Amino acid sequence: MLLSEQKTHLVLLFVRLKIFIFCVCRLVFCLTFEIEEVSMSGLEMDGSAVGDRSGIAESEVQIASQLRGPNASRSPRTESVVSITECPVCFDVSLPIYQCINGHIICNSCLQGLTEKNCPSCRVSLAKPTRNLALEKVLKSYKVMLPCKYSSNGCTVKRVCEEKEAHQLICPFKTYACPMSNNNNCRWEGRLDEIVDHLKGRRRPSHFVPLLFGETATFYFPAETDAESQLAIQIQTCFGTYFLIALKITAATDPNAGNEYFALVQVIGHSEVASRYAYRMELERDGRRLSWEAVPLEISDNVKHAMDKGDCLCFSSKTMMLFKNREIDLIPLVVTISEV
Ligand SMILES: [Zn+2]
Ligand SMILES: [Zn+2]
Ligand SMILES: [Zn+2]
Ligand SMILES: [Zn+2]
Structure with missing residues (x-):
């Protein structure tokens, strides 16, 4: 009888210990998730605080907050946005962004420089290219910080797309x-x-x-x-x-x-x-x-x-x-x- 009581007591103790460990793990996970979200939003929003999103439409803020919600997957980092929007020919990001009928993008400067007006990615005609306004809006609305065109020469300056061109004109690393x-x-x-x-x-x-x-x-x-x-x-x-x-x-x-x-x-x-x-x-x-x-x-x-x-x-x-x-x-x- 005494042995049975001791066994029950031990089982109860074990169950309580498991519940305690589970709660601690969950608390640590939540804290880590929150810290990551704050640092990522800082990267994406031009280094500004999470609440400082003046100039961005309410619906876009809602979309952004949904993206950052606990049930959503991780929102893209600035580097990902830059690599998605960079021109496949010169690896620079500049506006306006054009695209072929298959959706391959190209920057204005490379488009003007094409001897044959064909898409460098899929060779379809680029005689009548269309603007990719959605990508342009992402860069503008979220104030994505873009690296200077001369970053490969050593320039570490990053600017939002509207200010990037002005910097590049006087960039000391320009060749x-x-x-x-x-x-x-x-x-x-x-x-x-x-x-x-x-x-x-x-x-x-x-x-x-x-x-x-x-x-x-x-x-x-x-x-x-x-x-x-x-x-x-x-x-x-x-x-x-x-x-x-x-x-x-x-x-x-x-x-x-x-x-x-x-x-x-x-x-x-x-x-x-x-x-x-x-x-x-x-x-x-x-x-x-x-x-x-x-x-x-x-x-x-x-x-x-x-x-x-x-x-x-x-x-x-x-x-x-x-x-x-x-x-x-x-x-x-x-x-x-x-x-x-
Ligand atoms: Zn280009
Ligand atoms: Zn193409
Ligand atoms: Zn520069
Ligand atoms: Zn010379």
Whole structure:
């Protein structure tokens, strides 16, 4: 009898112990789940607090909270959203996002760069691509932080899609093609602070471009060229800034018309730097003067496009003959840079 009572007591004790262990486990699980949810929502919502979701439609907040509910599966992390929305060609995320009829996405820049308008993923025609507004809305509404396009160069900046483009324009890790790439097929690419070193010879390969100091300098450019089109570049530095002085000679299609000459100044800096300066280019000889004044181009501006538009000092072979230094067969171009 005594033995039976002891047995019952032991069984009861065992059952209570099991219930206690179950409760402790459940409590630990709930606490862990809550902590994970808070940290994940911080990642997804631009680092803001869970309650701070201004600008997001009520229904979307409800959808988001349903996604985060205890019965739902885990909501996607920022990295997952970025990888889902990244362009399969350049691995960047940018708006607008286009898609083929099979739903494969592509960014606007890669779409414009396609030589054949076919989807890179499935080869169907992309002649009439459609926008993927749903993906764009996810990026905008949830303020997903996107890595800079130049993250592979070392940039760690992340921005929401509306602000990403503005950062990338002035990103110190942005790479630029060699300013002479069109002229001699130089494939060099480098950061803004490496351009001068590449051009003037401190860093190989180089073009050994002449560098002149001062606000006013006289550059001597070749008067003739054997090539159909030749771009010559020299560098001027003043006010702690470097400027590229570019002169292009284009052989005219009509042999009687002679060559055409185009000259301009481009600052090795962004638009904010370019807007601080003005330049004047002058050809002067025997009492004649040909002059052009403008704000320098910024480094991202296309020199060829500006010259094609005539937004520069332009003159013909006949005019050039009036200003050429006949002894040395060069064009003396006087460039004056001033602060505005
Ligand atoms: Zn792309
Ligand atoms: Zn496709
Ligand atoms: Zn960047
Ligand atoms: Zn080069």
